[in-house]
Amino acid sequence: MADNWGYVLxxxxxxxxxxxxxxxxxxxxxxxxxQIIAARGARRPQTPYAS
Amino acid sequence: xxxxxLGWIAAVAVIAGVAVALGVAPRExxxxxxxxxxxxxxxxxxxxxxxxxxxxxxxAVYLRNRAAATDRLAHxxxxxxxxxxxxxxxxxxxxxxxxxxxWWAWDARLTSVSIVFILFLGALLLRxxxxxxERAARSAAVLAIFGALNIYLxxxxxxxxxxxxxxxxxxxxxxxxxxxxxxAPLLINFLALGLLAAYFVTRRVRVLAAEAEALA
Numbered sequence: 001m002a003d004n005w006g007y008v009l010x011x012x013x014x015x016x017x018x019x020x021x022x023x024x025x026x027x028x029x030x031x032x033x034x035q036i037i038a039a040r041g042a043r044r045p046q047t048p049y050a051s
Numbered sequence: 052x053x054x055x056x057l058g059w060i061a062a063v064a065v066i067a068g069v070a071v072a073l074g075v076a077p078r079e080x081x082x083x084x085x086x087x088x089x090x091x092x093x094x095x096x097x098x099x100x101x102x103x104x105x106x107x108x109x110x111a112v113y114l115r116n117r118a119a120a121t122d123r124l125a126h127x128x129x130x131x132x133x134x135x136x137x138x139x140x141x142x143x144x145x146x147x148x149x150x151x152x153x154w155w156a157w158d159a160r161l162t163s164v165s166i167v168f169i170l171f172l173g174a175l176l177l178r179x180x181x182x183x184x185e186r187a188a189r190s191a192a193v194l195a196i197f198g199a200l201n202i203y204l205x206x207x208x209x210x211x212x213x214x215x216x217x218x219x220x221x222x223x224x225x226x227x228x229x230x231x232x233x234x235a236p237l238l239i240n241f242l243a244l245g246l247l248a249a250y251f252v253t254r255r256v257r258v259l260a261a262e263a264e265a266l267a
Contacts, residue, residue: 003078004085004149011088011142012069015095018138019065019247026254033261040265 054253061246068236068243076236088146094241096139096164098248100202102132103171105252107199110192119263122188127255129174129195131248136168151215159208160216167205170198 072090079086109125112118143161144154155161174191181187209218220228229237 003083007085007145007149008073008087011091011145012073014141014145015091015138018134018141022134022251026251026258029258030254030261033258033265036265037261 054250054257057246057250057253061243061250064243064246068240071236071239077232079233082150085146085149088142090236090240092139092142092146093237094244095135095142097241098244099132099136099139101245102128102135102248102252103167103195103199103202106132106171106195110195113188113192117185120260122192123256123259123263124252125188125192125195126175126178126259127252129171129191130255131251133168133171133175134251135244135248136164136171140164140168156215158215159212160205160214163201163205163208167198167201170194170201174198 068090072087076087076090078084106125106128109121109128113121113125140161147156148154174194177194178187178191181190206219208214209216221234
């Protein structure tokens with residue numbers, strides 16, 4: 001049987017895209033949420049007398 | 052910090068796994084090099100099964116204790132399991148074309164594994180579609196438990212029906228029908244993908260906790 005390296009590379013490339021894409025999505029979402037939480041923390045008064 | 056370390060370990064393991072699969076493992080006598088897809092295709096389904104078993108256990112525990120942390124674990128493992136099962140189905144299709152002459156066949160194994168994929172994907176969509184988070188978690192938990200029970204059907208499909216897909220080589224009674232030179236790279240890749248899945252689950256749980264905190 002022919003070696004079909006093209007199919008092998010396609011399978012590994014597809015998996016790399018899927019896993020890499022998921023990793024990127026998690027990193028992006030985590031960054032967004034960190035910013036939201038930090039912004040909310042900054043808006044909150046630090047002491048009862050601050051406002 | 053622990054998640055980051057796990058991520059680096061997983062990255063190194065995955066690179067090593069790919070190097071072993073494409074460079075070290077022997078060329079299979081019948082199929083040639085295309086059989087190297089197996090080192091990605093088979094471990095990804097094992098990892099997906101493991102993730103779904105964790106989902107089912109976490110879902111059952113959630114239905115009893117209603118703890119948000121348990122639901123977050125069920126949610127994260129469902130998502131990661133769907134990702135790995137999706138990779139398994141796609142790589143199986145790519146492997147099927149040169150070996151079976153078709154990208155897809157409605158054979159018992161392929162059909163049953165697709166049903167499991169759709170059930171868990173449905174659990175994720177259910178979470179998005181339901182407004183009340185507690186109701187969403189409950190419905191997803193019930194669907195996930197039902198989905199996990201179907202894994203047994205997927206495993207037995209090649210024994211119960213005559214299929215295009217080959218019967219199990221390892222997860223069966225009796226000695227493994229696989230030489231060590233092929234078994235070792237397979238197990239290395241299983242470990243590597245298992246570490247990657249553990250990293251994804253840990254990180255997804257953290258994101259879900261941050262989402263809950265942001266929405267509170």
